[in-house]
Amino acid sequence: MLGQEEPPKAAEADRAVVLVVDDEYGPRESVAFALSTEFAVDTADRAMEALAKIKERPFSCVILDIRMPEMDGIRALEEIRKIDPLVGVIMLTGYGTLLTAQLAMVGGANQYLRKPPDIEELLGAVRTQAKATGLRRHNARLAAAAVELNSALKREIEQTKPQVWQGRASVELVHDLNNPLTVVIGYSSLVSEEAKALSEHNPEMAQKLLEYATMVEKAAEYCHHLSENWRQASKKLSEMVQLDLVQVARDVKQVIFFGNASIAVRGAPEAVILGSKFELMRVFQNLLKNSLEAGAKSVEIAFVTTAKGVEVVISDDGTGMDPERLRLALKGGFSNKESGTGLGLGICGHLVAAHGGTFDIQSQPAKGTIVRMSFPAAPKS
Numbered sequence: 001m002l003g004q005e006e007p008p009k010a011a012e013a014d015r016a017v018v019l020v021v022d023d024e025y026g027p028r029e030s031v032a033f034a035l036s037t038e039f040a041v042d043t044a045d046r047a048m049e050a051l052a053k054i055k056e057r058p059f060s061c062v063i064l065d066i067r068m069p070e071m072d073g074i075r076a077l078e079e080i081r082k083i084d085p086l087v088g089v090i091m092l093t094g095y096g097t098l099l100t101a102q103l104a105m106v107g108g109a110n111q112y113l114r115k116p117p118d119i120e121e122l123l124g125a126v127r128t129q130a131k132a133t134g135l136r137r138h139n140a141r142l143a144a145a146a147v148e149l150n151s152a153l154k155r156e157i158e159q160t161k162p163q164v165w166q167g168r169a170s171v172e173l174v175h176d177l178n179n180p181l182t183v184v185i186g187y188s189s190l191v192s193e194e195a196k197a198l199s200e201h202n203p204e205m206a207q208k209l210l211e212y213a214t215m216v217e218k219a220a221e222y223c224h225h226l227s228e229n230w231r232q233a234s235k236k237l238s239e240m241v242q243l244d245l246v247q248v249a250r251d252v253k254q255v256i257f258f259g260n261a262s263i264a265v266r267g268a269p270e271a272v273i274l275g276s277k278f279e280l281m282r283v284f285q286n287l288l289k290n291s292l293e294a295g296a297k298s299v300e301i302a303f304v305t306t307a308k309g310v311e312v313v314i315s316d317d318g319t320g321m322d323p324e325r326l327r328l329a330l331k332g333g334f335s336n337k338e339s340g341t342g343l344g345l346g347i348c349g350h351l352v353a354a355h356g357g358t359f360d361i362q363s364q365p366a367k368g369t370i371v372r373m374s375f376p377a378a379p380k381s
Helices: 025-035 047-056 073-083 095-106 119-159 161-197 203-231 245-255 277-293 323-331 344-354
Strands: 017-021 040-044 061-065 088-093 111-114 241-244 263-267 272-275 299-305 309-316 358-364 368-376
Touching: 017 025, 017 047, 025 040, 025 061, 025 119, 040 047, 047 061, 047 073, 061 073, 061 119, 073 088, 088 119, 111 119, 161 203, 203 245, 241 245, 241 277, 245 263, 245 272, 245 277, 245 299, 245 309, 272 277, 272 309, 272 368, 277 299, 277 309, 277 344, 277 368, 323 344, 323 358, 344 358, 344 368
Parallel strands: 017 040, 017 061, 061 088, 088 111, 263 299
Antiparallel strands: 241 272, 299 309, 309 368, 358 368
């Protein structure tokens, strides 16, 4: 009516955008005018024009007439959902197409109204659908951001894996201390049992006690080195000295694995390199432990010395691994054992590389595993 003030319009930038699609000029413009006080309104007189506009920009709500030439509202709704599955869609229907409108709800419409719609009912429906569209879009953005964050985290882990080493230090410490501590406990029990039966007149038993005590001392020394390495919070290797790699392997067999008869040390009687004794003990400890826990009945450590350095081949007849399990094991964090950390092979590869060496594994299911390592020769003094 003249003299009646129009309700104030919301700021253009703050208004939700609504698309009205109807081939009849009068109903289309009437709906658009009714909504224009509260929403930014665009119109289309054909479904194809509407689809083109939906491809160009996001709408908060689409008001779609069911009866239109060329492409009816039901078919248009199917195409809209392919372009924008989140936008709220209100179907407009006459009394004769009420069943069709109800079927449209099953096809993806959010609401339907009878033509001509009641203005207040129309405004309420558009408000509801525009708000719901905004919420769906917000949730979709959050979900996409979460997926991207997860992907970015995975990429960062892959890219920074060499720097993750220090972050794993505490887990490594538990991993590496487990075996020598078990040895300490085992040999301590043996010493205790022998002590009960010891007498002054049994020098043979006294000799056994001496041997056991020596083993306990070596295992304890190994534990002390690992603990000290952690206390200093550094993953740098200890000071490099000339040492015999063959003797290191023999010490691990005797001290860590109780002289296990399944482990054989063969080849060159001596293999001198420049290295850190206790770090190399960690390498042999992890590799031999893996072999025995894989069911190996025979593990061979073969040494070959050349002018360039030392080649070490550790082969076993355990269960072996298929290519995918081997890949995961070398990557780190994978273990067949219930209480395993999956860090053993990663530790070995890191320590061998720190000695200037190479590390390679070949494995086949039911045929065992072969580990090849090379170390540069010690410089001549």
